[in-house]
Amino acid sequence: xxxxxxxxxxxVLTGVLLGAWGIWPDHLAEMGSRDGRTKEAxxxxxxxxxxxxxxxxxxSAYRLNAIQALEHLAPAAEDVVPALxxxxxxxxxxxxxxxxxxxxxxxxxxxxxxxxxxxxxKDADGFVRFQAVRALGRIGPxxxxxxxxxxxxxxxxxxxxRRATLEALGTMYxxxxxxxxxxxxxxxxxxxxxxxxxxxxxxxxxxxxRTRSHKSYQQNxxxxxxxxx
Numbered sequence: 001x002x003x004x005x006x007x008x009x010x011x012v013l014t015g016v017l018l019g020a021w022g023i024w025p026d027h028l029a030e031m032g033s034r035d036g037r038t039k040e041a042x043x044x045x046x047x048x049x050x051x052x053x054x055x056x057x058x059x060s061a062y063r064l065n066a067i068q069a070l071e072h073l074a075p076a077a078e079d080v081v082p083a084l085x086x087x088x089x090x091x092x093x094x095x096x097x098x099x100x101x102x103x104x105x106x107x108x109x110x111x112x113x114x115x116x117x118x119x120x121x122k123d124a125d126g127f128v129r130f131q132a133v134r135a136l137g138r139i140g141p142x143x144x145x146x147x148x149x150x151x152x153x154x155x156x157x158x159x160x161x162r163r164a165t166l167e168a169l170g171t172m173y174x175x176x177x178x179x180x181x182x183x184x185x186x187x188x189x190x191x192x193x194x195x196x197x198x199x200x201x202x203x204x205x206x207x208x209x210r211t212r213s214h215k216s217y218q219q220n221x222x223x224x225x226x227x228x229x
Contacts, residue, residue, distance in 0.1 A: 104135030137168025
């Protein structure tokens with residue numbers, strides 16, 4: 001019961017810390033000149049270069065504000081992802097956590113930040129590790145080196161991290177098949193939420209394997225000129 005309550009409090013605290021993050025208004029604007037040429041994209045009237053410089057501010061509140069701005073500017077400013085990746089080394093736990101959150105929201109655009117996020121899997125703070133796992137699941141790609149790194153996170157002391165890891169692996173079929181033994185082992189996890197996620201991940205693999213086999217059968221049948229079922 002104590003572990004269940006602890007896991008619940010972990011989730012609630014994460015929500016409190018990030019609640020304001022998700023509801024801040026989007027003030028992104030991309031200015032155009034009279035001749036139709038596009039100028040530098042801005043957030044709250046300031047360009048990416050301003051916000052990247054603010055990432056070095058001594059006050060963590062200003063660094064957090066810069067992360068929020070750069071998340072919105074990323075599609076239009078190529079220097080954003082490297083700047084956010086560098087911020088994952090920040091001394092502030094909350095800054096590292098929100099940096100990982102922002103990179104995860106960028107999805108495939110943040111692929112170059114994968115090495116920095118992998119380092120966070122060993123972070124001393126459970127909230128940071130949780131956001132790092134979620135970001136890696138959203139960024140991809142589903143390749144064996146990433147799967148291997150995530151397999152170690154299935155042993156994390158935080159149940160929330162283990163659940164997030166299973167969820168991430170569930171999106172990485174077929175590369176994640178190499179983690180089947182570890183995923184099946186999670187069916188015996190002391191946390192009921194982890195056990196449910198393990199069941200869900202295995203079912204997801206079964207469904208995808210069935211779909212893959214069916215497509216392969218159809219392709220072979222068509223190649224031989226045999227009508228499909």
